[in-house]
Amino acid sequence: MGTVLEMSKFMLMVLVAASGLTACTALQPKSPPLSEFVRPLSNTLLTVGIPTRGAEATLVLVARNQGVETWATGDNVTVSMQNGVVVATRGLGFDVMGSDVGPTLNALAGRQAGSYVVKRRYLTPDNQPEPVAATCTMGRSANGQFIEDCQSDGVSFQNQYALDGTGRVASSKQWIGPEVQYLNTSYSTAQ
Amino acid sequence: MTQRRLPFGLVLASSVFSLCSSGTALAQQTDLAWGYNTIGVPGLVEMPSAFGRPDGEFALSYSQFGQQYRAAITFQVSDRLSTTFRYVGIDGFRSNGETVDTWDRSFSLQYRLLDEGTYLPAVAVGLNDILGTGVLAGEYLVASKTLGRNIRATAGLGWGRLGSHGSFTNPLSVLGEKFETRDPFSGLGGELNSAQWFRGDAAFFGGIEWMVNDRLRLVAEYSSDAYENEDDAAFDRKSPFNLGLSWQANDRTRLSAQYLYGSEFGFQVNYLINPKQSRGGSGFDPAPVPIVPRDQVAAATWGDVDDAAFRTSLETNLEREGIRLEGFEATGNLLTVSIRNKGYARASQATGRTARVLTRLAPRDIDRFKVVLSENGIPVSSILMSRADLERLEFDEAAPERLRARTVIADETDRLAFSRLDYPVTKFSVDPYIKPDLFDPDQPIRADAGLAFSARYEPLPGLVFSGLVQQRLIGNIADNVRFGSSALPPVRTNALLYARASDTSLAELTGAYYFRPATNLFGRVTVGYLETMFGGVSTEVLWKPPASALAVGAEVNYAVQRDYDDAFGFQDYDIVTGHLSAYYDFGDDYQAQLDVGRYLAGDVGATLTLGREFDNGFKIAAYATKTNVSAEDFGEGSFDKGILVSIPLEWATGKPSKTKLNATINSINRDGGARLGVPGRLYGTVRDLQATELDASWGRFWK
Numbered sequence: 001m002g003t004v005l006e007m008s009k010f011m012l013m014v015l016v017a018a019s020g021l022t023a024c025t026a027l028q029p030k031s032p033p034l035s036e037f038v039r040p041l042s043n044t045l046l047t048v049g050i051p052t053r054g055a056e057a058t059l060v061l062v063a064r065n066q067g068v069e070t071w072a073t074g075d076n077v078t079v080s081m082q083n084g085v086v087v088a089t090r091g092l093g094f095d096v097m098g099s100d101v102g103p104t105l106n107a108l109a110g111r112q113a114g115s116y117v118v119k120r121r122y123l124t125p126d127n128q129p130e131p132v133a134a135t136c137t138m139g140r141s142a143n144g145q146f147i148e149d150c151q152s153d154g155v156s157f158q159n160q161y162a163l164d165g166t167g168r169v170a171s172s173k174q175w176i177g178p179e180v181q182y183l184n185t186s187y188s189t190a191q
Numbered sequence: 192m193t194q195r196r197l198p199f200g201l202v203l204a205s206s207v208f209s210l211c212s213s214g215t216a217l218a219q220q221t222d223l224a225w226g227y228n229t230i231g232v233p234g235l236v237e238m239p240s241a242f243g244r245p246d247g248e249f250a251l252s253y254s255q256f257g258q259q260y261r262a263a264i265t266f267q268v269s270d271r272l273s274t275t276f277r278y279v280g281i282d283g284f285r286s287n288g289e290t291v292d293t294w295d296r297s298f299s300l301q302y303r304l305l306d307e308g309t310y311l312p313a314v315a316v317g318l319n320d321i322l323g324t325g326v327l328a329g330e331y332l333v334a335s336k337t338l339g340r341n342i343r344a345t346a347g348l349g350w351g352r353l354g355s356h357g358s359f360t361n362p363l364s365v366l367g368e369k370f371e372t373r374d375p376f377s378g379l380g381g382e383l384n385s386a387q388w389f390r391g392d393a394a395f396f397g398g399i400e401w402m403v404n405d406r407l408r409l410v411a412e413y414s415s416d417a418y419e420n421e422d423d424a425a426f427d428r429k430s431p432f433n434l435g436l437s438w439q440a441n442d443r444t445r446l447s448a449q450y451l452y453g454s455e456f457g458f459q460v461n462y463l464i465n466p467k468q469s470r471g472g473s474g475f476d477p478a479p480v481p482i483v484p485r486d487q488v489a490a491a492t493w494g495d496v497d498d499a500a501f502r503t504s505l506e507t508n509l510e511r512e513g514i515r516l517e518g519f520e521a522t523g524n525l526l527t528v529s530i531r532n533k534g535y536a537r538a539s540q541a542t543g544r545t546a547r548v549l550t551r552l553a554p555r556d557i558d559r560f561k562v563v564l565s566e567n568g569i570p571v572s573s574i575l576m577s578r579a580d581l582e583r584l585e586f587d588e589a590a591p592e593r594l595r596a597r598t599v600i601a602d603e604t605d606r607l608a609f610s611r612l613d614y615p616v617t618k619f620s621v622d623p624y625i626k627p628d629l630f631d632p633d634q635p636i637r638a639d640a641g642l643a644f645s646a647r648y649e650p651l652p653g654l655v656f657s658g659l660v661q662q663r664l665i666g667n668i669a670d671n672v673r674f675g676s677s678a679l680p681p682v683r684t685n686a687l688l689y690a691r692a693s694d695t696s697l698a699e700l701t702g703a704y705y706f707r708p709a710t711n712l713f714g715r716v717t718v719g720y721l722e723t724m725f726g727g728v729s730t731e732v733l734w735k736p737p738a739s740a741l742a743v744g745a746e747v748n749y750a751v752q753r754d755y756d757d758a759f760g761f762q763d764y765d766i767v768t769g770h771l772s773a774y775y776d777f778g779d780d781y782q783a784q785l786d787v788g789r790y791l792a793g794d795v796g797a798t799l800t801l802g803r804e805f806d807n808g809f810k811i812a813a814y815a816t817k818t819n820v821s822a823e824d825f826g827e828g829s830f831d832k833g834i835l836v837s838i839p840l841e842w843a844t845g846k847p848s849k850t851k852l853n854a855t856i857n858s859i860n861r862d863g864g865a866r867l868g869v870p871g872r873l874y875g876t877v878r879d880l881q882a883t884e885l886d887a888s889w890g891r892f893w894k
Contacts, residue, residue: 031477031511038480063481068586076477080586087586090478090894093471093845097893100588119588125469125842126806127537127888129591179472 034072038062046071048079049184050092058188079183083108084161084169086176086183094179097121097129107138108146108161108169118150122177150175157182222307225343225400225408226437226445227461229254230327231263231275232299232317235398235412236435236449238353240345241315241335243303246270247803249464249811249836256449256457257426258282264834264856266811268803274813275299276834276856278635279326283425290424294632296828297323312336319352322383322832329353329416330389331396345412346397350389355417356431358392398433410435414452429453442470466809471845476894479512479544482585483551485578490554493521504552512544513847515616517565517652518607526553529563529570529607532880536808536841536849538564539885542574543892546581553578563603564880567705567871568614568652569713571880572737573603591890600882602737604707606652616649624661628668629856639666639690643698653706657870659699678824679862680764682724682752682791686860689723692756698723703871711736713873722868725750725791726761733873735774737882742774742874750791750867766793768867774874776883780805782812784874791865794818798864800835806887808839808851816864824863831864833857 040060048071049056059071059079068087070080077091085108087099099120106112115137122130134152141147141160148159157175164170171186224233224242231252234240244250244267252263263277276298284293301317312334320327333347347353350361351373363370373391398412412433422428430453437447437459447459490496505528506516513534520527526549532541542562549560560581562574576598584590621644628637641664647657669691677684689696701719708714713733720726727750735742747769754760770788777783784800796819802812815832822829833855840850878884 031513034478034480037511063483064487065482065484065582065585070481072478078478078481080481082586091475093473093475095473095894097473097890098584098586098588098590121588121590123473123890123894124467125471125473126467126809127473127539127891128806129589129890131588 031076033074034062034076034078035060035074038072043190045188045190046079047184047186047188048073050180050182051184052181079185081169081185083167084172084185086174086185089176089180089183092176092180094177095123096176097123104136104138104148104159107136107148108163109167112138222313225402226410226447227252227263227265227459229256229449229457229459230261230279230299230319231265231277232301232319233265233273235345235400235410236433236451237414237416238345238347238396238398238412239301239315239317239331239333240343240398240400241303241313241333241347242307243267243271243273243301243315244463245465247465247467247805249466251462251464252459254447254457254459256451257421257455259421259425271303273301275301277327278630280635281326281421281425283421284326285420285424293326294630294635295324295326296630297321297327299327307335307337318388321385325384325387326420327352328384328387341402343400344397345400346395348393349396349415350391350393351387353396353415354391354393355419356394356415358394358415361389361391361393363389363393406439408435408437408439410437418452426452427454466805466807466811466842469807469842469845473891473894474841474847475845476540476847479894480508480547480551482547482581484582485550485555488551488553488555492554492556496554501552505548508548508552509545512541512548514541514545514548515613517563517568517613520607521557524557525559525561526557527561527563527573527607529565531565532849534849535847535891536839536851537806537884537888537891538880539888540847540891540894542885543894546576546892550578550581563607565652566876566880567655567703568649569705569707570603570606571713571877572882572885573601574885575599575601585893590893594892595886595889600737600885602710604710614649614651616647618647620645626666626668627854628671631671631673633673634667634671637666637668637671639663639668641665641694653704655703655705655871657699657701657703658697661696661698663694663696677826677862679792679794679820682764682862683860683865684862685755686724688755689753696723697758699870701870705871705873708732713877715871715873717869717871720753720759721748721750721870724753725867726753727751727765727867729867729869731869731873733877735874735877735881740776740778740883742878744772744774744874746770746772746788746869746872748867748869766791770798770866772874774878786866790816790818790863791867792820792862794820794863796820796864798866802835807842808837809842810835810837812836816866818864820863826861826863828861831857831861 042061046059057073059073061069062072063070068080068082070078072078080088082101083105085101085104087101089095103112103116104118115135118134118136120132124130132152134150136148136150139147146161150157159175160173161169162171173182173184176183224240224244228234229237232239233244246267248267250265254261260280263275265275267273279295282292284291297320299319301315303315305314307313314334317331319329329351331347331349331353335345337343361370370390373387394415396413396415401409414431414433418428433451435447435449437445439445443463445461449457451457509516515531515533517529517531530545532538535541545562546560558578560576563570564572580594580597584594621642624643625640641662643661645659649655671687701717703717706714711734715731717729729748731746733744749767752762752764768789768791770786772786775783780803782802786798789795796817798814798816800812800814804810812835817830836854838852840848
């Protein structure tokens with residue numbers, strides 16, 4: 001019947017078509033980087049590392065709204081933070097779409113004791129908002145860092161925050177989600 | 192922390208591939224079938240089990256043993272209902288006293304009646320080969336129970352093929368004597384064989400499954416299929432026992448090896464896709480421009496704004512987001528912007544990105560934005576939002592619900608005065624294409640592949656000229672020598688003559704006018720070479736209120752058959768064809784469409800399409816057409832039926848795109864129930880821009 005031969009011929013044609021498709025997709029114009037499209041609001045730089053992806057980038061400040069700062073990489077990933085605590089990301093694939101980090105900020109300021117709930121929203125691949133609540137407690141490590149232990153849907157994670165003299169997060173390690181896992185953040189000043 | 196500096200985008204793209212082999216989500220789920228059987232039904236090795244697969248799963252299967260080749264597509268239509276379409280080749284099948292090599296299409300259903308309880312098993316009923324020739328016809332009632340964490344037992348009662356080994360008198364004969372007998376295999380296809388269901392002798396089957404770990408599964412079963420028509424012809428059936436081993440290679444691929452009937456080794460490959468899951472999560476879309484609060488915007492009022500500069504700025508900003516500006520207008524404190532979504536599978540995302548751009552550019556005295564979504568130059572819907580809400584909710588944990596509660600989505604019929612400024616629109620593109628030709632018994636898979644050159648010119652809003660030329664580079668469709676003879680005018684059976692005439696074909700050259708006759712109404716007139724085989728005039732009117740589950744359309748066409756070899760010439764055959772269509776959205780992704788009318792060969796009848804479209808645009812549908820042509824006159828298959836699959840490129844790559852990959856799997860094209868191909872039919876484009884669809888994907892507004 002030559003079934004196997006036919007199958008392989010067919011697969012070959014599918015591959016030809018698919019490789020053509022990739023070539024065409026690659027030719028599409030890319031979005032100009034946000035970091036160039038929008039004038040930076042400050043000469044402070046944010047360094048963000050994603051250990052699970054072996055990636056690190058320097059971000060510039062592109063927006064301020066409702067006390068949240070949005071920082072952008074040169075390739076259109078943004079991280080939005082309130083006093084250094086991550087409230088949203090874009091361009092990571094498994095983005096945090098929005099959060100209420102009020103309880104974490106209160107705990108960092110010493111205004112929140114015991115356990116508290118941090119609410120976040122993700123987006124499913126079929127476009128449904130996916131609210132996720134984490135129950136957290138804040139503690140201090142020996143070197144003075146704030147350690148936030150959280151539980152959410154059977155997943156445990158630990159955020160770390162080092163504050164500067166003004167009470168703002170200067171560097172941190174923060175959980176984004178099961179796929180991206182942790183972001184490391186720290187600030188520097190443009191040369 | 193690593194000091195390696197790589198561009199984020201590069202790493203993200205490669206992480207999609209690394210995810211492919213990640214071990215997450217492989218663990219067996221307690222209420223789901225652990226695998227598919229050789230005919231693509233959730234089950235053991237050859238026998239079915241009572242559990243279903245994850246809701247929405249779409250599985251491609253291929254299995255081979257004992258001179259039998261089986262390809263199947265299975266769709267878990269709902270939590271309880273699983274459907275399978277398959278194509279089976281058998282080298283050595285006894286039919287009417289002869290041993291032949293045969294190819295056969297068939298269709299199965301399985302429905303779970305009871306969920307598994309603490310003590311009670313899951314119970315399902317199933318029907319194999321309900322529309323085909325009956326080569327695989329068999330019915331069953333099956334129960335499965337999980338014993339401990341990793342072991343499952345299955346026992347069932349089968350009829351037909353599944354009641355052919357170790358059989359006994361049908362227990363259903365207590366209901367009537369007719370259940371004792373079943374007609375032998377007849378070989379006629381395409382009719383529902385319901386009169387034979389659950390009749391004739393019955394037999395028991397069963398088996399045990401053991402999940403050794405997250406990836407490895409072992410199965411042993413007792414098969415009640417005697418292979419009466421294949422034994423000693425295709426293979427030697429020595430024993431009813433089968434053994435299987437399956438290995439979950441990654442999140443989508445499963446490989447199996449089997450030892451069957453005491454004589455044959457077999458293998459099986461399953462490729463599992465869940466439209467609700469994507470390897471790119473919600474997508475690697477480039478970040479949108481952030482919202483700018485009003486107090487940071489330079490211009491206080493329109494008096495401070497230069498119209499031309501504003502327009503340029505708006506165009507540039509929207510272009511970055513993959514959106515085309517069609518017009519804008521400020522009235523009082525309301526700014527209306529008309530756009531065309533060029534870049535996203537879902538219009539909700541284009542709307543959100545437009546709103547973000549407006550917060551950056553609109554003078555401070557503007558406090559409401561209205562985004563008008565348009566397609567083919569005609570407005571469809573408007574989304575009215577408050578600027579303060581956008582500022583307040585940008586990072587809110589419940590932003591979609593909170594914004595939607597204060598947003599008005601309405602029908603929009605007015606073109607903005609400004610809109611003519613951005614015309615004419617021109618667009619050229621070159622894309623690869625692949626055209627399969629399936630199920631010819633001489634050679635079940637043929638295909639052509641090549642390049643499609645398309646051009647589009649819109650001189651005014653609503654007026655669209657477009658052309659499509661296909662250049663075949665490789666393919667074997669023209670090798671087909673089976674000319675279908677037909678009792679009807681040869682409107683489709685002569686497709687081969689077009690394929691043979693030339694490697695270059697003018698697939699489409701049309702002028703179309705799209706318009707809004709009234710609120711909730713949409714209109715279209717198309718003139719020209721509508722498809723490869725017909726040209727003429729096509730007119731359509733659609734009634735579709737923005738939040739209505741029901742839509743009604745009417746289409747009337749005058750079509751003339753095109754020449755085989757002259758790109759611009761026509762033949763003598765012409766016909767007035769058209770349909771009344773009703774579209775209904777049942778909610779939860781399920782849809783139906785009923786078209787009633789006159790088809791290309793002059794036959795009269797109806798097409799019913801049932802489908803499921805996920806909120807990311809991934810769509811799977813099946814259709815059947817029955818007209819006043821008898822099964823004998825129709826020819827092979829008795830009536831036209833098929834499966835449609837539409838996959839958004841965005842779902843597959845994780846990058847924003849409006850492109851969809853469409854595939855139709857249907858019977859050999861016959862002349863009965865053939866519908867004229869018309870580019871730009873209204874329902875799909877209109878519905879995508881209306882409240883029903885915007886709401887279904889509203890979470891993407893903020894992406």
